[in-house]
Structures are given as C-alpha cells and as structure tokens.
Amino acid sequence: MKEQLEEIRRRAMSELGDNADEAQVDAVRVRVLGRSGELTEIMRRMREVPNEERPAIGQLINQIKREVEARVEELSEKLKAAALDKSLNEKRIDVTLPGMRIARGRIHPITDIMEQMLQIFESLGFEVEMTQDIEDDFHNFEALNFKEHHPARDMQDTFYVEGGMLLRTHTSNGQIRVMEKRRPPLAIVCPGKCYRRDDLSVRASPMFTQIEGFMVDKIGRVTMAHLKGVLTQFAQAFFGATAIRFRASYFPFTEPSAELDMHCLLCDGAGCPVCKHSGWTEVLGCGMIHPNVLRAVGCDPAEYQGFAFGIGVERTGLLKLGVDDMRLFFENDLRFLAQFPALSGGVR
Numbered sequence: 001m002k003e004q005l006e007e008i009r010r011r012a013m014s015e016l017g018d019n020a021d022e023a024q025v026d027a028v029r030v031r032v033l034g035r036s037g038e039l040t041e042i043m044r045r046m047r048e049v050p051n052e053e054r055p056a057i058g059q060l061i062n063q064i065k066r067e068v069e070a071r072v073e074e075l076s077e078k079l080k081a082a083a084l085d086k087s088l089n090e091k092r093i094d095v096t097l098p099g100m101r102i103a104r105g106r107i108h109p110i111t112d113i114m115e116q117m118l119q120i121f122e123s124l125g126f127e128v129e130m131t132q133d134i135e136d137d138f139h140n141f142e143a144l145n146f147k148e149h150h151p152a153r154d155m156q157d158t159f160y161v162e163g164g165m166l167l168r169t170h171t172s173n174g175q176i177r178v179m180e181k182r183r184p185p186l187a188i189v190c191p192g193k194c195y196r197r198d199d200l201s202v203r204a205s206p207m208f209t210q211i212e213g214f215m216v217d218k219i220g221r222v223t224m225a226h227l228k229g230v231l232t233q234f235a236q237a238f239f240g241a242t243a244i245r246f247r248a249s250y251f252p253f254t255e256p257s258a259e260l261d262m263h264c265l266l267c268d269g270a271g272c273p274v275c276k277h278s279g280w281t282e283v284l285g286c287g288m289i290h291p292n293v294l295r296a297v298g299c300d301p302a303e304y305q306g307f308a309f310g311i312g313v314e315r316t317g318l319l320k321l322g323v324d325d326m327r328l329f330f331e332n333d334l335r336f337l338a339q340f341p342a343l344s345g346g347v348r
C-alpha cells in the first residue's frame with residue numbers, strides 16, 4: 001500500500017509540472033483528491049492494513065494530500081495570473097493617443113456678425129427690438145409709403161402666405177411696429193430675417209438677414225449729418241479704416257435717400273462677382289424718414305424728424321470674413337462654418 005501511495009504521489013507530481021495547463025491541473029485534482037479519487041479509495045481500504053502500520057500509512061496519505069493540494073493551488077494561482085497578463089496585453093491601451101474629440105457647437109457666422117453689429121449700435125446708444133417675420137401689407141408696404149400700385153413694390157418680389165399675409169421683404173416693418181407703440185425720442189435697431197423671391201447666387205439669397213436702424217426726435221435734433229456720422233462710426237468700428245461712400249438713391253420711405261458702399265475688400269477694388277465688377281459693394285440703404293411714414297404711425301412730421309437705415313448682414317459678412325460666395329453661408333457644411341473665429345462672444 002505504501003508503494004501504491006508513493007506511485008500516486010510520483011504520478012501526480014510529475015503531471016503537475018510547470019507547464020501543466022488548467023485542464024491538466026483540474027484532472028489531477030479530481031483524480032487524486034476527488035470524492036471518489038485515488039486517496040479516498042485508499043482510505044476505504046485501511047481495514048486491510050495491519051494495525052501497527054496504520055498510523056504511518058495515515059500520515060503518508062495526509063502528507064500526499066497536502067502536497068498535491070498545495071501544488072494544485074500554486075499552479076492555479078500561476079495560471080490565473082498568466083491569463084490576466086495575457087488579456088491585459090491583448091487589450092493594451094495606449095494612453096498617449098489623442099482622445100475622441102467632442103464636437104462643440106458655435107453660433108452661425110451670420111448670427112455672430114449680426115451680434116457684433118448690434119453691439120456696436122448698442123455702444124452708440126441704440127436699443128435692440130425684435131419684430132415679426134410674417135407681416136401684413138400695411139406694415140411691410142403701406143405704412144412705409146408704398147401706395148397700392150406703387151412700382152417700387154416690384155423691386156421687392158414678395159412671398160405671400162395664407163390669410164393675406166406675407167414674409168417681410170425687409171426689416172423696415174420694424175420702424176412701423178416700434179413707432180406704433182413707442183414715442184420719440186427713439187434710437188432702435190431691429191435685426192431679423194427677410195425674404196424675397198430671388199434666386200440663390202453669389203450675392204443674393206431668398207432668405208437673408210438685415211438690421212434696421214432708426215433714430216427719431218424733435219425737428220433739428222436728428223439730421224442727415226447725424227445719419228452720416230452714425231454710419232461712418234459704425235463702418236469704422238466694424239471694418240476698421242476702409243473707404244466708404246454715400247451714393248444718392250431712392251426708397252419710398254426715405255427722402256432724401258442714399259446707399260452706403262464699401263470699398264470691396266474681396267478684390268481690393270479691382271472688381272469681382274460680389275461687387276459686380278465695380279470695386280464697391282453696397283452694404284446698406286438709408287435716408288431721412290419720409291413724412292408719410294411718420295404720419296402713418298401718428299407722429300406729426302411738423303414736430304418730429306428722423307433717419308433710418310437697413311444693413312444687409314450677409315453682404316457685410318462676405319466682406320468681413322473674406323468669403324466670395326453667399327451660398328456657402330446656407331449650405332450648412334460644418335467644415336466651412338467652423339473655420340471662423342467667434343467675434344461677438346455669444347447670442348443675447
């Protein structure tokens with residue numbers, strides 16, 4: 001029996017070599033130590049052992065049991081550590097690789113330009129008021145001195161919507177909306193979207209942004225000279241030292257009327273599609289508010305006087321950002337939109 005035990009020990013230990021894998025270790029554990037394993041089997045046969053040999057055999061069984069257990073334990077630990085090592089190696093993470101970029105939104109360059117313009121006017125004492133995009137004929141045309149069959153209505157090809165309403169063709173409705181509820185002195189800017197049945201081109205779009213501005217006070221307090229002063233200040237603050245010119249023009253709601261042109265920054269005056277090859281780009285219309293407009297909002301033109309202007313934000317944006325095609329602003333290609341530095345620091 002002793003030889004038999006030594007044989008069990010020899011076999012078990014040789015099978016539990018350093019290269020034994022998990023399955024082999026487990027097989028030895030079950031065969032030797034299991035409930036119906038080799039050692040259990042021997043214990044059952046202890047009756048056959050002569051009395052005087054029993055203690056020695058018992059000791060030997062216990063010794064082999066502990067030895068095999070210890071070795072199985074040792075190998076299992078080793079195998080577990082190796083498996084962990086292996087999985088860490090296979091799933092190695094390079095912590096020096098750049099992380100996934102989390103895209104941050106930003107305001108649209110046109111909104112940003114608009115915001116910057118509003119800030120300049122606010123610094124000159126203007127207040128910002130929002131008015132509506134969907135308008136009636138009275139506020140978009142009639143009160144602004146476009147009579148019913150006035151040919152100037154054709155200058156602004158209008159989108160009509162249900163219920164006799166229309167999409168405003170300019171932000172000049174803001175003059176009427178604000179003066180209907182507030183009395184002069186007023187210095188107001190009204191930013192917003194406008195709509196005209198224009199085809200999308202390098203310099204025009206069926207939807208565009210304007211900032212309407214107007215200042216009204218007692219006669220003599222707001223003159224054409226103030227108009228020129230405010231707009232020159234604005235152009236300098238927005239563009240820096242760039243040549244501008246006032247050119248006589250016509251609008252039904254101002255008299256006299258003018259347009260402000262900027263030296264075309266895209267071609268430096270040489271001529272390009274954006275400035276229609278003239279070297280100058282029209283950025284705004286302006287003039288002294290027509291007496292009929294003041295009358296339409298219940299302001300006596302014998303007592304009050306004022307000026308108004310309307311700036312095309314996309315036009316101005318093209319020059320400011322050095323973009324030569326307005327369509328790019330509306331295509332929503334993030335590669336284009338993301339490349340402009342923020343100018344205004346946010347939206348109100």
Ligand code: PHE
Binds near residue numbers: 169171251285286
């Ligand atoms: N409303 C005019 C336009 O859209 C611009 C303008 C505004 C002109 C105010 C004069 C005064 O073309």
